[in-house]
Amino acid sequence: MSTWILNGTTVNLETNAQEKKHLYVEDGVISKIISAAEGLPDTGNAQVIDAEGKLVSAGFIDMHVHLREPGFEYKETIATGAMSAAKGGFTAIACMPNTKPVIGTTEVIASVLAKAEEAGAARVLPYAAITVNQLGRELNDFTALKEAGAIGFTDDGVGVQSAQMMKDAMKLAASMNMPVIAHCEDETLVVGAPVAEGAFAERHGLKGIPNESEAIHVGRDILLAEATGVHYHVCHVSTEQSVRLIRQAKQLGIKVTAEVCPHHLLLADEDIPGLDANWKMNPPLRSRRDVDAMIEALADGTIDMVVTDHAPHSAEEKAKGMQLAPFGIVGFETAFPLLYTKFVVTGQWTLAFLLDKMTAAPANVFGLPWGKLEVGAAADLTIVDLESERQVDPETFVSKGRNTPFTGWNLKGWPTHTLVAGKLVWAE
Secondary structure, three states, X not given: OEEEEEEEEEEOOOOOOEEEEEEEEEOOEEEEEEEHHHOOOXXXXXXXXXXXXXXXXXXXXXXXXXXXXXXXXXXXXXXXXXXXXXXXXXXXXXXXXXXXXXXXXXXXXXXXXXXXXXXXXXXXEEOEOOEHHHOOXXXXXXXXXXXXXXXXXXXXXXXXXXXXXXXXXXXXXXXXXXXXXXXXXXXXXXXXXXXXXXXXXXHHOOXXXXXXXXXHHHHHHHHHHHHHOOOEEEOOOOOHHHHHHHHHHXXXXXXXXXXXXXXXXXXXXXXXOOOOHHHOOOOOOOOHHHHHHHHHHHHHOOOOEEOOOEOXXXXXXXXXXXXXXXXXXXXXXXXXXXXXXXXXXXXXXXXXXXXXXXXXXXXXXXXXXXXXXXXXXXXXEEEEEEEEEEEOOHHHOOOOOOOOOOOOOEEEEEEEEEEEXXXXXXXX
């Protein structure tokens, strides 16, 4: 199967220079890129996608998602999640292991990979749990899990509470040249708290999650990463204290990387309109000062990439209210339009900067073979209509989840086509 993508606008990630080009895709790779100034090519029998007036980018990569399968298929399945990702322009997604059973055995990894292949949408890259059943008591068989296809180890959904357990995990992962990805949360500081400490919690009589609950684990783990030499990656950073620690660690040459979610770049606890659990997530929305720290950290490279932390739940679960509902919001189908509208359209970021944080940066951090728009690269591609403008409507989501705080937001920059290994897996 061969495809010509004609008249698409490409962006140089280093210079932000934009140029109209034709791309030829054959056997799953980009085999030609020619300037549109040379005229239209002979397309022969190839499939043709007219990208006139649209952006053509390397496919977006999301290194933190929840697909819920196995065990919670009423929230999401691998098939619905992978297609939702493709609709949002994502061509590769890394799924967290907090499923039932936990992604912590070779059999479960094999099942996830088989179902992802069957779904035929975004590539699915499974993380494996650090500890057996994510209970924090016993390490999983890292060697077998790596051989089965795990791309890293994490107990995301909960933090590894034991420093000794985390150090043992880091030593083992480092010996295998594998990353440890950490959900940073000291559980003794967060029990029963649904939102961040601050004015919103006080106003509604809710216990608050303090910033230090995250930062304590970040600091602990940085010291352990320094001692073990592991590649340590911090999940969904949300506090200025965490940023301060990560920035210092990078200055010292410790192998630390980090990620941030769109909602922690855009929303503060003061924005929460009421006790609507579609605004409940973990980490919670913090102060405006924390939001500003996230934006600055992404800009200066302290934080390496953007992820969605796509976390679908059923409407019935979210209807339980702020105190009782589960944490999490969906993110695949709104991530790029949100960030493009709020940061690129306003001139705060260049388009190249945003694309880098969603393509090349995650690929480089995790050693993935994607995220490039060049001859010979895999034809994992996203086409975006930067001028298309519409409101966020959860009823149009491909995901089973409708839990978003962004309902009704008017956004520009909606993906229209997604190709994985040259195959068109999503088109409007």
